[in-house]
Amino acid sequence: MTSRRPPHPGDDRWAAHPGDDPLPAALAGDETAFRSLYRLVHPGLLRYLRLLVGTDADDVASETWLQVCRDLPSFSGDLAGFRGWCATVGRHRALDHLRRTRRRPETVAAEERLASLAGVADTAAAASDALATERALALIATLPRDQAEAVLLRVVVGLDAATAGRVLGKRAGAVRTACYRGLRKLAETLDHDHA
Numbered sequence: 001m002t003s004r005r006p007p008h009p010g011d012d013r014w015a016a017h018p019g020d021d022p023l024p025a026a027l028a029g030d031e032t033a034f035r036s037l038y039r040l041v042h043p044g045l046l047r048y049l050r051l052l053v054g055t056d057a058d059d060v061a062s063e064t065w066l067q068v069c070r071d072l073p074s075f076s077g078d079l080a081g082f083r084g085w086c087a088t089v090g091r092h093r094a095l096d097h098l099r100r101t102r103r104r105p106e107t108v109a110a111e112e113r114l115a116s117l118a119g120v121a122d123t124a125a126a127a128s129d130a131l132a133t134e135r136a137l138a139l140i141a142t143l144p145r146d147q148a149e150a151v152l153l154r155v156v157v158g159l160d161a162a163t164a165g166r167v168l169g170k171r172a173g174a175v176r177t178a179c180y181r182g183l184r185k186l187a188e189t190l191d192h193d194h195a
Helices: 023-027 031-074 079-103 111-116 124-141 145-156 161-168 172-193
Strands: none
Touching (some): 145 161
């Protein structure tokens, strides 16, 4: 029997071993486990927030993670429950953000300045992945909002119907139905586009 060595700073054993759950260690204060937990949850959460607030998703995600870190000691549950809790916090922060932006005028950044900033990881593979992800999210965004949120929470974030229902304030059956209808509509759109 081989024994696993304990994690050290920078060792991402939880990402390397998908069967391991970093949540208990993260709740106990292990920073490496929390980083692994963040890497598991953040991509799906960010895609969900993009549907809700568009280009402000990164800012809303930051606010979400600040609240998650602050309230982490009060969380109890499993990994699926944690994903649902993060989605709920993110949805509340997104709705707060939308209310704030309706009350104040939007400021526009100088596009020339932003264009001059070089990216850190500018590779063809990253660009291709980003385009595919953006196309998928744009396609999901064409759905009615209830269907789009249900698809993102179920398929992208990976929540079960009951947890997604708690996030949206709906019954699990309503979320299943909205997700089914959204996926069916997406399939029809894709079939139509490829015909």
